[in-house]
Amino acid sequence: MKTTQKSKRKLKLVKHLALLIAPMFFVACFNDKKEEAENAAEIPVNQEMIAELTAPPHVPTPVGTRKAKKLIVKMEILEEEGEMTDGVKYVYWTFGGSVPGSFIRTRVGDEVEFHLQNHPDNKLPHNIDLHAVTGPGGGAESSFVAPGHSKVFSFKTLNPGLYVYHCATAPVGMHIANGMYGLILVEPAGGLPKVDKEYYIMQGDFYTKGANGERGLQPFDMQKAVDEHADYVVFNGKVGALTGDNAITAKVGETVRLFVGNGGPNLVSSFHVIGEIFDKVHVEGGDMINENVQTTLIPAGGAAIVEFKVDVPGTFILVDHSIFRAFNKGALGMLKVEGEEDKKVYSGEIRDDIYLPEGPGIQTMPTTDEIVASEVPAKSFEEQMEFGKQAYMQTCFACHQGEGQGIPNAFPPLANSDYLNADVNRAIDIVLNGLTGEITVNGEKYNSVMTRQSLSSDEVANVLTYVYNSWGNNGTVVTKEMVEKVKNKK
Amino acid sequence: MKTKAFSLIIFCCVFQTFLFAQTEGMVYIEGSRYLPLYGRDSTVVEVNDFKMDVYPVTNKEFKQFVEKFPKWQKSKVIKLFADDSYLSNWKNDLELKDTENPDSPVTYVSWFAAKAYCECQGKRLPTVDEWEYVAMADETTKDARVKPSYNEKILSWYEAPRSNENLIGQTPKNIWGVYDLHGLVWEWTLDFNSVLITGESRKDVDKDSNLFCGSASVNATDLMNYAAFMRYAIRGSLKAKYAMKNLGFRCVQDVNEKK
Numbered sequence: 001m002k003t004t005q006k007s008k009r010k011l012k013l014v015k016h017l018a019l020l021i022a023p024m025f026f027v028a029c030f031n032d033k034k035e036e037a038e039n040a041a042e043i044p045v046n047q048e049m050i051a052e053l054t055a056p057p058h059v060p061t062p063v064g065t066r067k068a069k070k071l072i073v074k075m076e077i078l079e080e081e082g083e084m085t086d087g088v089k090y091v092y093w094t095f096g097g098s099v100p101g102s103f104i105r106t107r108v109g110d111e112v113e114f115h116l117q118n119h120p121d122n123k124l125p126h127n128i129d130l131h132a133v134t135g136p137g138g139g140a141e142s143s144f145v146a147p148g149h150s151k152v153f154s155f156k157t158l159n160p161g162l163y164v165y166h167c168a169t170a171p172v173g174m175h176i177a178n179g180m181y182g183l184i185l186v187e188p189a190g191g192l193p194k195v196d197k198e199y200y201i202m203q204g205d206f207y208t209k210g211a212n213g214e215r216g217l218q219p220f221d222m223q224k225a226v227d228e229h230a231d232y233v234v235f236n237g238k239v240g241a242l243t244g245d246n247a248i249t250a251k252v253g254e255t256v257r258l259f260v261g262n263g264g265p266n267l268v269s270s271f272h273v274i275g276e277i278f279d280k281v282h283v284e285g286g287d288m289i290n291e292n293v294q295t296t297l298i299p300a301g302g303a304a305i306v307e308f309k310v311d312v313p314g315t316f317i318l319v320d321h322s323i324f325r326a327f328n329k330g331a332l333g334m335l336k337v338e339g340e341e342d343k344k345v346y347s348g349e350i351r352d353d354i355y356l357p358e359g360p361g362i363q364t365m366p367t368t369d370e371i372v373a374s375e376v377p378a379k380s381f382e383e384q385m386e387f388g389k390q391a392y393m394q395t396c397f398a399c400h401q402g403e404g405q406g407i408p409n410a411f412p413p414l415a416n417s418d419y420l421n422a423d424v425n426r427a428i429d430i431v432l433n434g435l436t437g438e439i440t441v442n443g444e445k446y447n448s449v450m451t452r453q454s455l456s457s458d459e460v461a462n463v464l465t466y467v468y469n470s471w472g473n474n475g476t477v478v479t480k481e482m483v484e485k486v487k488n489k490k
Numbered sequence: 491m492k493t494k495a496f497s498l499i500i501f502c503c504v505f506q507t508f509l510f511a512q513t514e515g516m517v518y519i520e521g522s523r524y525l526p527l528y529g530r531d532s533t534v535v536e537v538n539d540f541k542m543d544v545y546p547v548t549n550k551e552f553k554q555f556v557e558k559f560p561k562w563q564k565s566k567v568i569k570l571f572a573d574d575s576y577l578s579n580w581k582n583d584l585e586l587k588d589t590e591n592p593d594s595p596v597t598y599v600s601w602f603a604a605k606a607y608c609e610c611q612g613k614r615l616p617t618v619d620e621w622e623y624v625a626m627a628d629e630t631t632k633d634a635r636v637k638p639s640y641n642e643k644i645l646s647w648y649e650a651p652r653s654n655e656n657l658i659g660q661t662p663k664n665i666w667g668v669y670d671l672h673g674l675v676w677e678w679t680l681d682f683n684s685v686l687i688t689g690e691s692r693k694d695v696d697k698d699s700n701l702f703c704g705s706a707s708v709n710a711t712d713l714m715n716y717a718a719f720m721r722y723a724i725r726g727s728l729k730a731k732y733a734m735k736n737l738g739f740r741c742v743q744d745v746n747e748k749k
């Protein structure tokens with residue numbers, strides 16, 4: 001008995017001890033995460049990797065959960081002729097053969113070995129300033145390279161965020177204006193939250209000797225650039241880079257993330273997607289996240305990340321909402337979304353109504369002016385019907401509609417109308433003098449204004465005859481004399 | 491290497507009589523004072539009278555040079571004096587590639603090779619001040635830097651691709667009678683690295699230290715002379731043994747009388 005009790009107690013003791021000690025094994029895990037965030041310069045790198053560089057609007061694969069690595073980036077500079085818009089050619093200076101330049105995707109803590117290669121066919125020396133670099137010139141000091149040569153330097157990414165890179169060789173404004181800019185993304189540890197589609201967009205302003213649209217090879221205009229009078233403001237280097245067949249795409253229900261940069265050189269962008277609202281905006285590409293934003297500012301030499309879910313199909317236009325830039329200078333792109341409609345969220349056009357509250361006939365508020373008699377009086381019932389119908393279509397149709405059905409809650413019906421059929425003289429009076437106030441027609445209340453109609457007695461007679469002999473009404477024939485009688489009563 | 495260069499000069503001087511006289515194809519440049527884009531303490535510099543080649547040295551002329559001086563042939567050149575791109579548009583030691591034109595300016599030559607060529611003719615490479623002095627002229631004016639059209643024409647060349655394949659003498663000569671200082675190729679100068687430009691074009695600078703470029707540079711005398719900025723930039727990016735597709739040279743000669 002004693003032994004079992006002892007062993008039971010022992011067991012209990014061991015259990016308790018184990019429970020106490022076990023958590024200590026896991027403490028190290030918590031410390032790890034914090035340590036990494038505190039000093040990015042201390043993050044160790046693990047193996048080498050050649051960076052995947054992509055041309056816009058595509059981006060490389062997300063970093064996911066990979067560890068920091070030694071990342072080798074080989075960026076080639078090419079000076080080449082391209083097309084700004086139909087018939088307008090421009091010599092672009094590019095990183096990687098595209099404007100904007102290739103997208104570089106890194107993780108915080110990566111040690112980037114940057115090879116800047118200046119193609120031998122180029123005329124000019126170049127360098128690179130990456131805003132993700134902590135170091136003099138952002139790398140520009142160490143990357144100045146003549147054509148036919150390659151410079152290598154290395155930097156460690158210390159801060160997560162979306163950063164611009166650009167050439168910084170004198171004259172700096174000219175190099176940037178000719179297209180030498182791009183984006184480098186530094187993802188935080190663990191990567192950005194997953195989305196369905198990611199795209200790369202960069203706005204830039206261009207300055208040409210000729211006016212917007214002037215054909216031929218257009219040289220760069222330094223004076224216009226100094227004066228900040230842009231001829232073209234475009235996404236991804238040319239007019240139409242993201243429209244038509246080049247539009248970016250998504251499916252209904254997907255989450256879309258846009259990495260949007262602004263290479264400038266001068267203009268700030270008011271970025272907006274027509275028909276969409278940004279669920280999340282990483283303001284200026286940093287850690288601060290704003291939600292439910294319609295239009296976000298992207299500084300020159302800056303960037304932003306916008307995320308939104310597409311709920312309905314259609315074509316959503318990307319613009320710089322400084323609106324003349326969008327419609328007159330080219331700052332326009334397209335996001336084409338396909339999939340099932342959701343009529344609740346957006347119904348599309350429900351119907352097209354006529355809206356002619358007063359019709360083409362001249363109408364005035366109730367008064368007692370004289371009316372000129374019509375020149376051609378109707379000679380028979382048939383003529384009355386014919387003229388009456390014409391008059392009806394010109395004057396009455398707008399409110400009372402084609403079949404005399406009226407508009408619910410607005411204009412009473414004339415079809416099978418108890419109010420109408422009850423008193424013909426009252427009807428004549430209304431046409432001549434108008435009516436305000438509440439009436440009940442076929443059981444419905446109407447409280448509106450009917451203006452007096454500038455019709456001659458003949459025309460009143462004709463139109464009322466038409467109405468009384470249509471749509472199930474009592475078939476009264478109204479004569480000019482009846483109308484005159486009502487007129488003269490007043 | 492110094493002894494090698496020296497011995498080469500001696501060699502050239504001794505055999506100078508075998509070389510054809512080269513004062514034809516040159517024009518007389520009257521010296522003067524002017525304010526360059528970058529000067530020591532932004533002061534005026536003085537340029538003495540000298541003679542300058544009317545055209546840059548052509549492929550044809552350089553071929554004659556390497557025939558006479560096999561030391562400078564593509565396969566035999568000392569690696570210290572020329573990098574791997576030296577004469578890379580030549581098929582072999584003595585022949586140009588078929589796509590190249592003998593009357594195009596010679597390119598893919600290093601500073602050492604250009605210097606040796608000039609010295610073998612009793613000439614030398616122009617200094618930056620001399621080159622810029624003659625280059626600031628246009629067809630009608632000695633100092634055309636104030637004219638907007640002057641800058642525009644030059645800047646548009648910087649955008650035109652592959653102009654090194656053009657022939658010499660295609661653009662109008664300037665007031666001195668010199669062709670192709672602009673619009674054809676960059677040209678080596680004797681002291682190309684005397685204006686120090688770091689890769690970082692935007693560094694702030696105090697007046698005492700060496701000159702640094704800046705897009706709105708404190709030290710530049712003319713902020714709108716973007717063409718000159720770019721020439722200084724290209725010079726700053728070069729090392730003497732570099733050979734480049736768009737880089738050639740011409741020679742100048744001192745004149746004996748001094749004003």
